[in-house]
Amino acid sequence: MTVPATALPIACDLVAISVVVALYFRRHQRRDLVLAYLALNVAILSATAMLASGAVGAGLGLGLFGILSIIRLRSDSITQEEIAYYFVALVLGLLAGVGSGPTYLVPLLIALVVAVMYAADHPRLLPRARRQLLVLDSAISDEALLRAHLETRLGIDVRHLIVQELDFVRDLTVVDVRYRVSTASTLRAPAADHPSARDLPAPPAAGVGQVPSHEGLVGLATRDGAAPVGAPLLSTDRARP
Template structure:
């Protein structure tokens, strides 16, 4: 056992002595730290994205983006930590991602919030220096995950989707026929409607534009992309 440890130590020392273009082939201490921090950050991202976001929003189209952004930001911050920009660098990243907007598909507020959380956690786990102990790092991540859990589970802040419908039974839009309108819309769409808004009325063509709002958890078949 002892001989194996000595052999591994000698191997690492030999690898660290190898240089190419005046750059070390490997820095064992930094490499191990990268693996440990990356694994820890990955576990936290899985907890947030898979077990908090996914179970309460029922949208899978953002999974790829959340994981990709989290991994990229972590590696970017970790590898550029030697630049010593630290807080200013982190704030610069927040500013860059704060103005990002996907032109083809606007991000809903809740998804944008989770994206900000993913970026923030990745930056924290990557830029925490030797002055921050591992216990402080674990507690910080636990507070963030626990806070999201409380908001999602205890306060039950569910996401609300909307769907615009062109409705031809114009007589049902009268405010005295609210129950008839909701019943008719539920029968036609099969959606458990929470509320609705009449956005446009055209008496010339006897049609109205109605926006219905519903809970995606209760209506999993209707995953409306905004």
Template sequence: MEFLDIPIFSDDFFKMMFRLFINLTFLTIIIRFIYYPFSKRKDFVFTYYLISLIVFFLCFALKKFEMDLGMALGLFAIFGILRYRTDAISQKEVTYLFVVIGISVINSLANKKMSYAEILGFNTIIVLVLVLIERYWSLKQEESKSIIYENIENIKPENYAILKSDLESRTGLIINRITIGEVNFLRDTAKVTIFYFNGNQEISN
């Protein structure tokens, strides 16, 4: 049955829903249970889900048309280099963006030459590699914050322990090291930079 020369229903609907289920299952594992516990970035959780869903449906729809491998790879590259102009994205966020786009493309464009066992295998291997890297091979990343410190007596070398303890109590961070920058004796302030490892610490913006 057709309406305006377009079929009302197609058997491909069931294929789309089943592949969408597979896609959402592995996306949830990657985004919610691997990425989010380490990054605590809720905004990227929203972004990754929406981008991956759009890519999945777009690729599945384009699959209905005759599209050679070059065009498919070109489309994948366009989405792969997607960047936001408002905020800078770290390399880790860009990598996860590449992962969710790649998984969505694989799950949507797979044809009869690829079995469901292979599709599940691809997704499972990606998840296992992410878990392995995040939980066991991930190196601690040192980050820094610049702070205007008003108690310049504590910036003396002999008061380093006092300075470190004071800054840790104020920032709530476990500080690795501290560097002293510009000192303003008129205002009794100094610009200090604290360095800490970005682990499971809650960082206030």
């Protein structure tokens, strides 16, 4: 490939990964993954460009990828959205590194990938749909009763639930809930990437003698495993010593 033909896909990739990373951080706010996405994209771009140019033999290139594949990476658990951003960062690097086909093909595919990520992860797409992992301090084996219990306690519209753990010894139920919030609550809670979301005051903590509104809820985990701010962590249904 000529230098101009190589420079165009690389420039498109750098612009695209910058836009994708900016979208990710604005919507999900994890600085450590920004570094991971940028490093992965640039590394894949560099390795693929070297292999495609013929400067490195195919056997040596496959050997390098094999060595990298046996390294076990340890990290915190991430959400499915963050896995999608990992895949996009990898694909952008591959597209720009190979750079084969007509001149317009690589920029067009890169623009398509970025447009899909912008639209698919937009806060206005299915804004009422939620998924949370709930831990209840009572063992409820009846699915209909469990659904009614969740809808009554939390005031949500449960669409689907999966009981992950049912412990009669410890009187515990762990359930994966997919639900929809009310339109009013959606309007009151701006999206994470909305500028006004940063100005919202923190919810008040429960005072001494107050009973949280969600009784029977031991723990509430969001998709990334962290408890939401202001969510009660201990049940008040039963008497405590």
